[in-house]
Amino acid sequence: TKWVYGFGGGSADGDASMKNLLGGKGANLAEMSSLGLPVPPGFTVTTEACVHYYSNGQTYPEALADQVAAGLKTVEGIVGKTFGDAANPLLVSVRSGARASMPGMMDTVLNLGLNDQTVEGLATLSGDRRFAFDSYRRFITMYSNVVLGLSHDDFEEVLDDHKDRLGVTVDTDLSAADWEKVVADYKQVVERELGTPFPQDPHEQLWGAISAVFASWMNDRAKFYRRMHDIPESWGTAVNVQSMVFGNMGQTSATGVAFTRNPSTGEARLYGEFLINAQGEDVVAGIRTPQSLTKAGREEMGETAPSMEEAMPEVFGQFVEVVGRLETHYRDMQDIEFTVEQGRLWMLQTRNGKRTAKSALKIAVDLAAEGVISQDEAIGRVEPSALDQLLHPTLDPNAARTVVATGLPASPGAATGKIVFDADEAERLSQLGDAVILVREETSPEDIHGMHAARGIVTARGGMTSHAAVVARGMGRPCVSGAGEVHIDDKAGTFTARGRTFRAGEVITIDGSKGEVLDGAVPMIEPELTGDFQTLMAWADAARRLMVRANAETPLDAKTARGFGAEGIGLCRTEHMFFDEARIAAVREMILADDEKGRRTALAKIAPFQKADFVELFTIMAGLPVTIRLLDPPLHEFIPHTDEDIDALAAASGLDADKLKRRARELHETNPMLGHRGCRLGVAYPEIYEMQVRAILEAALEVKKTAAEAPIPEIMHPLVALGLEMKYLRELTDRTAEAVFADAGDRVDYLVGTMIELPRAALRAGDLAEYAEFFSFGTNDLTQTTFGISRDDSGRFLQAYMDKGIFETDPFVRLDQEGVGDLIRIAAERGGKARPDIKMGICGEHGGDPASIAFCEEVGLNYVSCSPYRVPIARLAAAQAAL
Numbered sequence: 001t002k003w004v005y006g007f008g009g010g011s012a013d014g015d016a017s018m019k020n021l022l023g024g025k026g027a028n029l030a031e032m033s034s035l036g037l038p039v040p041p042g043f044t045v046t047t048e049a050c051v052h053y054y055s056n057g058q059t060y061p062e063a064l065a066d067q068v069a070a071g072l073k074t075v076e077g078i079v080g081k082t083f084g085d086a087a088n089p090l091l092v093s094v095r096s097g098a099r100a101s102m103p104g105m106m107d108t109v110l111n112l113g114l115n116d117q118t119v120e121g122l123a124t125l126s127g128d129r130r131f132a133f134d135s136y137r138r139f140i141t142m143y144s145n146v147v148l149g150l151s152h153d154d155f156e157e158v159l160d161d162h163k164d165r166l167g168v169t170v171d172t173d174l175s176a177a178d179w180e181k182v183v184a185d186y187k188q189v190v191e192r193e194l195g196t197p198f199p200q201d202p203h204e205q206l207w208g209a210i211s212a213v214f215a216s217w218m219n220d221r222a223k224f225y226r227r228m229h230d231i232p233e234s235w236g237t238a239v240n241v242q243s244m245v246f247g248n249m250g251q252t253s254a255t256g257v258a259f260t261r262n263p264s265t266g267e268a269r270l271y272g273e274f275l276i277n278a279q280g281e282d283v284v285a286g287i288r289t290p291q292s293l294t295k296a297g298r299e300e301m302g303e304t305a306p307s308m309e310e311a312m313p314e315v316f317g318q319f320v321e322v323v324g325r326l327e328t329h330y331r332d333m334q335d336i337e338f339t340v341e342q343g344r345l346w347m348l349q350t351r352n353g354k355r356t357a358k359s360a361l362k363i364a365v366d367l368a369a370e371g372v373i374s375q376d377e378a379i380g381r382v383e384p385s386a387l388d389q390l391l392h393p394t395l396d397p398n399a400a401r402t403v404v405a406t407g408l409p410a411s412p413g414a415a416t417g418k419i420v421f422d423a424d425e426a427e428r429l430s431q432l433g434d435a436v437i438l439v440r441e442e443t444s445p446e447d448i449h450g451m452h453a454a455r456g457i458v459t460a461r462g463g464m465t466s467h468a469a470v471v472a473r474g475m476g477r478p479c480v481s482g483a484g485e486v487h488i489d490d491k492a493g494t495f496t497a498r499g500r501t502f503r504a505g506e507v508i509t510i511d512g513s514k515g516e517v518l519d520g521a522v523p524m525i526e527p528e529l530t531g532d533f534q535t536l537m538a539w540a541d542a543a544r545r546l547m548v549r550a551n552a553e554t555p556l557d558a559k560t561a562r563g564f565g566a567e568g569i570g571l572c573r574t575e576h577m578f579f580d581e582a583r584i585a586a587v588r589e590m591i592l593a594d595d596e597k598g599r600r601t602a603l604a605k606i607a608p609f610q611k612a613d614f615v616e617l618f619t620i621m622a623g624l625p626v627t628i629r630l631l632d633p634p635l636h637e638f639i640p641h642t643d644e645d646i647d648a649l650a651a652a653s654g655l656d657a658d659k660l661k662r663r664a665r666e667l668h669e670t671n672p673m674l675g676h677r678g679c680r681l682g683v684a685y686p687e688i689y690e691m692q693v694r695a696i697l698e699a700a701l702e703v704k705k706t707a708a709e710a711p712i713p714e715i716m717h718p719l720v721a722l723g724l725e726m727k728y729l730r731e732l733t734d735r736t737a738e739a740v741f742a743d744a745g746d747r748v749d750y751l752v753g754t755m756i757e758l759p760r761a762a763l764r765a766g767d768l769a770e771y772a773e774f775f776s777f778g779t780n781d782l783t784q785t786t787f788g789i790s791r792d793d794s795g796r797f798l799q800a801y802m803d804k805g806i807f808e809t810d811p812f813v814r815l816d817q818e819g820v821g822d823l824i825r826i827a828a829e830r831g832g833k834a835r836p837d838i839k840m841g842i843c844g845e846h847g848g849d850p851a852s853i854a855f856c857e858e859v860g861l862n863y864v865s866c867s868p869y870r871v872p873i874a875r876l877a878a879a880q881a882a883l
């Protein structure tokens with residue numbers, strides 16, 4: 001096996017396509033070498049060596065030592081120096097480089113190869129003794145920290161002592177002789193702490209550094225970063241060993257970073273910073289303030305120190321030419337690291353630059369306009385989920401933040417407001433003009449009004465598909481869910497987190513994109529849907545096959561969704577319409593009724609409200625399909641549960657408290673998610689569904705009279721499992737429809753269909769399709785029922801599964817394509833066989849997740865439906881899936 005790939009001197013063993021093997025950095029160093037760009041020669045130890053290292057008890061493949069030695073020989077040949085040679089030493093850097101960039105997460109060692117002899121050689125070669133010993137002390141610090149596990153502080157202390165003794169404050173005031181003394185003391189620190197001297201053998205140093213880089217793949221930072229960015233642990237990192245070039249060899253030397261376009265705004269202009277007479281770490285460490293690369297940049301920043309363009313015009317000219325070539329070659333904005341050593345330019349790294357969503361849009365559209373990439377490629381250049389950044393106000397990235405608790409990033413965007421613990425209070429205060437953040441243990445449908453009134457929501461419990469999370473995303477309210485650090489004391493009207501107590505009325509800010517709760521008011525930036533956004537979305541719309549609908553029931557959500565380009569409503573959850581103050585009374589009356597007659601009397605009171613709701617929805621969605629799901633949750637969700645709450649309700653509403661309590665007991669279920677809910681309500685109390693069907697169709701008839709295009713109602717039955725259930729529901733629906741049409745003397749077209757939310761429904765989809773004209777995959781429940789994992793309780797243990805690598809992602813967020821996906825495939829196939837023109841979509845939360853959308857494309861669904869604020873994301877993801 002080839003474990004080591006060389007680069008430099010105008011050629012390379014690898015190229016940019018070999019990121020999996022060589023890591024991003026290694027692959028691009030190879031590519032730049034082959035392009036003939038000035039790259040300090042070196043070699044890459046492959047990610048496979050790292051994988052081997054970890055799967056073989058942290059040992060190296062046998063052939064590695066010889067291959068590294070050969071790689072080193074080649075480098076020596078190109079630069080004309082020898083590793084460990086006292087007179088003419090080759091020095092190297094040793095850096096990590098995974099497939100995906102993990103900035104700052106892993107370790108680096110610079111100036112490796114220095115020891116008591118070679119430092120003299122470096123002094124002679126450079127003609128600068130001070131530089132040589134400065135480099136040596138940097139190396140000792142870095143190596144001791146990264147490889148030997150010593151603390152930086154041990155060395156800082158020594159340096160501070162020297163500075164005190166010399167009466168100086170900055171490093172640059174130390175002379176060559178001073179640095180020699182510091183180096184001697186540093187070596188003593190190592191010997192004191194470890195009982196062995198600082199390693200003098202450069203080969204021992206090299207292997208120490210390689211091992212340390214491999215080990216850093218498993219450090220806590222790297223693990224955390226991988227988890228955040230979905231990077232598999234199995235990838236491993238490569239190690240790049242590269243001959244050193246020095247940006248700290250005087251006034252004609254420098255080091256810097258550059259972007260070929262502005263990474264925040266996308267503006268097509270070279271952007272970056274550099275430092276004269278410095279090494280890379282100085283830029284990162286922020287000890288000195290770097291200067292702008294260009295004159296224009298300097299003027300914009302109001303800097304006085306000369307830009308690179310002004311300070312070293314010749315090298316700058318060469319640099320501009322090189323970065324231009326790189327952008328053209330890679331056909332994307334590049335993020336570049338470089339060093340100038342005594343007037344000579346060296347390229348240390350190039351990669352596709354990370355960018356904000358705004359910048360990504362502009363760059364993609366600009367590159368397409370410049371003819372560098374095609375429109376289809378431009379569509380692929382923007383991460384769909386990044387669009388979220390553009391649709392919500394966000395926190396000013398430059399603002400200071402004090403985190404008081406963290407939870408899940410349940411619904412993106414940022415909000416500031418006064419703490420409230422109660423939904424009614426949230427509504428009351430917001431009506432008075434206050435911005436409030438609703439903080440709850442968890443939320444239930446009864447809190448909807450409060451959630452709507454609040455600017456943002458925090459819950460102490462619950463996962464990414466908890467009620468709070470789903471509803472907040474639907475409303476476009478930022479939400480942090482499952483913030484376990486938040487301990488609410490309802491009685492006291494406070495919560496405590498990290499030892500601090502916050503009272504109702506105190507101001508907090510939440511960052512729903514990061515899952516953070518912050519102290520006080522943090523400044524915000526408003527969203528701005530630029531021309532680039534519109535342009536790219538138009539391209540995406542032309543490229544996609546899947547239709548995109550929204551899950552919405554309020555007029556506001558429906559309008560928002562249509563504004564974002566939704567092509568109909570894929571899920572209107574009618575129960576959310578029942579909590580309005582005026583109707584909840586009639587709903588409770590229906591629940592308390594002793595018989596069908598009593599229920600019908602109560603339902604007659606709800607009917608006009610329902611009809612009015614649907615008139616509004618059909619009007620907003622004129623000409624587009626609107627899928628309305630009949631009542632789904634168990635009835636006890638509409639009445640309070642504790643005696644205390646029941647007494648309060650009875651007092652306020654005049655209902656009989658004893659009767660309420662008896663009914664609450666009767667309706668109590670051990671496992672309500674699998675209880676008397678969904679179409680089981682319609683089968684037991686057909687009058688409820690009859691009322692809803694009637695309201696839907698009467699509304700459709702009314703809107704039809706005035707609208708240019710007739711509404712297209714799709715009546716959907718939840719939680720169906722059996723063909724005979726569906727038959728019963730279909731007949732109920734059609735019978736009611738005929739009655740409505742007879743009364744009105746007019747008709748509208750409508751469809752009757754079902755959700756697929758149970759494994760049996762998926763398996764027997766052929767039976768259902770006999771009566772159902774469409775399927776909508778309710779993947780929230782389907783995931784819950786396939787795994788047998790309660791969606792409301794999964795938050796408590798899912799993290800343990802993810803930490804142990806059993807689940808790579810939360811199956812309630814990203815569709816489990818193997819298990820749940822198999823059921824969807826089966827249902828699509830069997831349903832399609834029974835009814836070839838059956839319409840199929842998805843309305844679970846997965847309908848807004850790009851990876852899950854790709855799956856929907858693959859299975860050939862007709863549409864995806866998601867919360868309004870996810871509609872643009874789904875449009876782009878659907879286009880990417882189609883290309």
Ligand code: PEP
Nearest residue numbers: 778779780781782843844
């Ligand atoms: C589902 O189960 O996927 C669904 C959309 O319905 P709900 O979330 O309302 O149960």
Ligand code: MG
Nearest residue numbers: 757778780781
């Ligand atoms: Mg459901």
